[in-house]
Amino acid sequence: MADTKREIERKYEATPETRLPELTRVAGVAAVADHGMAELDAVYYDTADLRLAAASITLRRRTGGADAGWHLKLPVAPGVRDEIGVPLSDEIPRTLRALVRARVRGAELLPVVRLRSSRRLWLLTDADGRLLAEVSRDAVRARRLLGEGEGEGTGEGTGGAEGSGREAAWDEIEVELGDDADPAVLDRVHKKLTKAGLRASAAPSKLARALAETGLEVPGHRHRLAEPVDAGGHLLVHLREHIEALLAYDPAIRRNLPDSVHQARVSTRRLRSAFRSYGKVLDRAVTDPIGEELKWLAGELGVARDQEVLAERLRSRIDALPRSLLLGPVRGRLRIWTTAQGSGARRRALTTLDSRRYLALLDSLDALLADPPLLGPAARPPRPVFAKALVKEYARLAARVEHALELPPGPERDLALHDARKAAKRARYAGEAATPALGGPAKRFARRTKAVQTVLGDHQDSVVARDALRNLAIQAHAAGESAFTWGLLHGQEQRSAADRERELPGVWAEATDQEVRELLDG
Incomplete structure (x- = not known):
């Protein structure tokens, strides 16, 4: 059975030294609950020529955390995606394969990147206890899987050293709107974060950044044209x-x-x-x-x-x-x-x-x-x-x-x-x-x-x-x-x-x- 949720989020650059400002001072936020640490391990799948990434679509198998399973994210608007979740299994679920068939067609879906994240999570709630947003701080380690030797597709070993071009690491902060919450919450949190010196991330997603930093070039639009003159x-x-x-x-x-x-x-x-x-x-x-x-x-x-x-x-x-x-x-x-x-x-x-x-x-x-x-x-x-x-x-x-x-x-x-x-x-x-x-x-x-x-x-x-x-x-x-x-x-x-x-x-x-x-x- 597939579950669908609308994901509305914003991402920010961070370093190991970055500290979050006091978010209870954000208008409407009554409490900030620390939900501790979680270790997340996700393998992202795509075709060899990265057709899904070119269409801003992500398909992953993730373990760890509260939502372990298969996730397909389809773009709706900038910063907005529909996430379809299916319970964990060894193979890509048929439901998700069907949803990307028009993009993939006869090409094989392969592991392309593995992301392991150490995540600390905070929940922002209002005076009635309703969830307004989730704020997470992720220490991300990325490894390129596409093009590795036979048998290395899941990336269990560490492989080459960091900096070899196959691996990358960064920190980021993510703010995701709670279900049915007012999107204005994100604007208010954004104002607080930027006032504290944080910058919005240039990458639209973790996968996009991982591909760029591990040497996998995502094609632009499949047939991008110059500004028309004739x-x-x-x-x-x-x-x-x-x-x-x-x-x-x-x-x-x-x-x-x-x-x-x-x-x-x-x-x-x-x-x-x-x-x-x-x-x-x-x-x-x-x-x-x-x-x-x-x-x-x-x-x-x-x-x-x-x-x-x-x-x-x-x-x-x-x-x-x-x-x-x-x-x-x-x-x-x-x-x-x-x-x-x-x-x-x-x-x-x-x-x-x-x-x-x-x-x-x-x-x-x-x-x-x-x-x-x-x-x-x-x-x-x-x-x-x-x-x-x-x-x-x-x-x-x-x-x-x-x-x-x-x-x-x-x-x-x-x-x-x-x-x-x-x-x-x-x-x-x-x-x-x-x-x-x-x-x-x-x-x-x-x-x-x-x-x-x-x-x-x-x-x-x-x-x-x-x-x-x-x-x-x-x-x-x-x-x-x-x-x-x-x-x-x-x-x-x-x-x-x-x-x-x-x-x-x-x-x-x-x-x-x-x-x-x-x-x-x-």
């Missing part, structure tokens, strides 16, 4: 951002964190949009096959996300109805339907993330950044290249919206509006990708096309909801229940769709005014 450079920065986001959301999906599937799908869509909108910059003979795989991934993940959004829409509709209009076990029927649909969708998403096809897609994205298939316009200044692409996307969107508006209400118009929605989303994403290069004009273009997308998206949600409501009504009727409420909700969704269709011409007029035309043509 169209190709700007586009590659955009692609790198969303490839990295896709990798970061992988463990979040596996942990079933809120909105993780949605955000991963957004990254796949932005990547596909960039490939198609900027096909004059990157060779589509290379990017189209990758785009098809991204479409596959979004579709597999989308089953879970689409079901979640639809269920929430139907619940909100039911909650808004007077009790007198809820005939039969309406909420129970929806709960049964949602559970049946949702459980299969999550299994499908996890199976997708464990598939060879998905890992091959990640390899393809890596290869794209490592050796981008740039075409001639990639070397040109970004403004004309990106502006021309936006004009093309605008024309494509205009043709689809105007075609849909010419059709009478009905299924054919619904399909046409759905196509227009997809074009609006693609145009919006193209505008957002162009914003760093074009500034305000692209930003306004993205904002206006997003407004069109929003109206069309709500219309499409209504189309999908009506189909689900019809199926729920059929199920209710077959079970001898009243189908009245489902029919009522179906009518509400029809009215909602009609409202969006009436709203669309005005929103579209805003997106096609002279200001936008001049910005794009210029």
